[in-house]
Amino acid sequence: MQCKEGGAMRLLVAEDDRDLAEVLGVFLERNNFAVEVVGDGRTALDHGLSGAYDGIVLDVMMPAMDGIEVLRRLRDAGVDTPVMMLTAKGATRDRIEGFDAGADDYLPKPFSPDELLSRVRAMLRRRGPWQPRTASFGDLVLDLDGSVLSCGVRSVQLSRREFQVMELLMAAPGAVTPAEQILERVWGWDAEAEVNVVWVHISNVRKKLASLGSSVSIVAIRGLGYTLREAAGD
Incomplete structure (x- = not known):
């Protein structure tokens, strides 16, 4: 061929x-x-x-x-x-x-x-120059090799889908990513999954962020999508 x-x-x-x-x-x-x-x-x-x-x-x-x-x-x-x-x-x-x-x-x-x-x-x-092995936002560091999300000395293993969701959000911090775009990029154009599967995985990642004690949260913007947001310091 x-x-x-x-x-x-x-x-x-x-x-x-x-x-x-x-x-x-x-x-x-x-x-x-x-x-x-x-x-x-x-x-x-x-x-x-x-x-x-x-x-x-x-x-x-x-x-x-x-x-x-x-x-x-x-x-x-x-x-x-x-x-x-x-x-x-x-x-x-x-x-x-x-x-x-x-x-x-x-x-x-x-x-x-x-x-x-x-x-x-x-x-x-995601085409572009070879990606670094970590991505970061706020107090979070995402290990692109091992799918491990860290905050200070604490870390948590992400599932494959959770990792892909988090990687996508961290690639454009501050931007609002529609749920449909997350579904397309993580599950693929031809996937039979419905958009509510995105909410399930977002919810799981939120729980892991809470377990890390991170100041970063995944915020839902009604009618638009999801974005990462860092809590303001004291």
Whole structure:
């Protein structure tokens, strides 16, 4: 599958499982991406260095060169194309290794094509220079590698969805983000979830903020959406 010309977002998919690679390529093309599929790490590196892609989906375990090494070399060469890692490895240390190498997202196998699509779309919407490993607002620090939210010496683990909601809000502090936009960016355009699932996750994050004793709160602006707000000092 060759990368197409035109307005479609361009993806490089590097996966040595030929059946899975073919399925992913066809699925992503049906969802309006221009896709090129390669089956080994060295070819993935050569293609990635071209800078011709809007995003890269990169398997870890590949012949010729593993995905982590491919990613390290891309980042060392100054390539800031968003990269999602696909791997059967689910241990925390493997996730950290991928993020340390410069990954923007990490999806362990097995996964559903719909989840992959949602995560790829979210990754591309965040396109820009390689993100720092933490985000902060007020007295909060969000660990972008481990999904841990901290306030001073206290910290709490966020679920994947809670993390994505908090990451989105912290990316635009002070801005009001509509619930529908949160639903789209976190759950994906094609998700069957309804907007009330956003309220449930906002409520869960609020409880965790309270447990941290943070001065930051998630405020609902009636009819508009949600925003982060820091309490005024004494």
